[in-house]
Amino acid sequence: MLIGELARASGVTVRALRYYEQQGLLQPERSSNGYRQYDGRAVTKVRNIQLLLSNGFTAQDVRGFLPCLDDGEVALGPACPPSVEAVSRKVAALDERIAELSAVRDRLVEALIGNATPPRPGTIARHPAYSRPVHDQRLQAPVERA
Amino acid sequence: MLIGELARASGVTVRALRYYEQQGLLQPERSSNGYRQYDGRAVTKVRNIQLLLSNGFTAQDVRGFLPCLDDGEVALGPACPPSVEAVSRKVAALDERIAELSAVRDRLVEALIGNATPPRPGTIARHPAYSRPVHDQRLQAPVERA
DNA sequence: TTTGACCTTGACGCCCAGGTCAGCCTTTAG
DNA sequence: CTAAAGGCTGACCTGGGCGTCAAGGTCAAA
Numbered sequence A, B: 001m002l003i004g005e006l007a008r009a010s011g012v013t014v015r016a017l018r019y020y021e022q023q024g025l026l027q028p029e030r031s032s033n034g035y036r037q038y039d040g041r042a043v044t045k046v047r048n049i050q051l052l053l054s055n056g057f058t059a060q061d062v063r064g065f066l067p068c069l070d071d072g073e074v075a076l077g078p079a080c081p082p083s084v085e086a087v088s089r090k091v092a093a094l095d096e097r098i099a100e101l102s103a104v105r106d107r108l109v110e111a112l113i114g115n116a117t118p119p120r121p122g123t124i125a126r127h128p129a130y131s132r133p134v135h136d137q138r139l140q141a142p143v144e145r146a
Numbered sequence C: 001t002t003t004g005a006c007c008t009t010g011a012c013g014c015c016c017a018g019g020t021c022a023g024c025c026t027t028t029a030g
Numbered sequence D: 001c002t003a004a005a006g007g008c009t010g011a012c013c014t015g016g017g018c019g020t021c022a023a024g025g026t027c028a029a030a
Helices: A003-010 A014-022 A041-053 A059-070 A081-113 B003-010 B014-022 B041-053 B059-070 B081-113
Strands: none
Touching (some): A003 A014, A041 B081, A081 B041, A081 B081, B014 B041, B041 B059, B059 B081
């Protein structure tokens, strides 16, 4: 697929795609006329890249994540100890970030509910409508449709 | 407390504090000599500001969050319907962001564990060491110690 | 009284993630 | 053959979140 199609499919701009490539996040093939050629997996990959970038990670951070987000074919996991360690660190970083945001969320919910209830750590009046959401949507798994 | 002390206490730079003020996120008192004077709650507030900024929110976004992060004295909650709605939207935005990051996290963990296990949505081989962390640290509640 | 730490307001600079424009080439449709 | 649509590179611009001087005021200790 060409760059414009990928842009539409993944919801980012053409400019952003070229920028990602310049940052080493994408390596599309080139057809004889010089046009970039992406395969179907790029859609998922680009969505994931954008997702990380829009959540406060830098392009360099994302470069670190990429080998594992790429897809199942990549040699990773227990067979590749150094990268396992690296990825573990990434997971830890993500956990930290998620915990931070969750904390802010909870604080907001507290503000919403406990009007006259000052934030007393320990026993917090919780409204059922604002209990923890599910957060279990799996990340875009590669959808080979091209 | 003076700006330098707040900076040390909250872990941000003096420059950042002045920037936050310029962006309308902080309104410290001024003593007769023109020095900024912060109270104890500022430490918490600043931490929360920095937390949001470093997680992809803009200063404008943070302005929207502030009234509820401020602390218990502020009139909010059911007594203040428009802001309740606004805050609800913020909570939703946070939930979305948390879900996104959680998804990335899970994908990474999958890469870590399921070496020869391609990402099959539904049944995913999970390693106990990489099950969901707790994420239940409450946000910095105001600690009046000054 | 002088030194040093800390404060003030500008103002310019930097990085990052793109936006935008210019000038040109290629492919498809009429 | 020509126009429209899409692609290419290069270059400059932008906005957000600060870093970093510059030039000076304030205050406590020596």
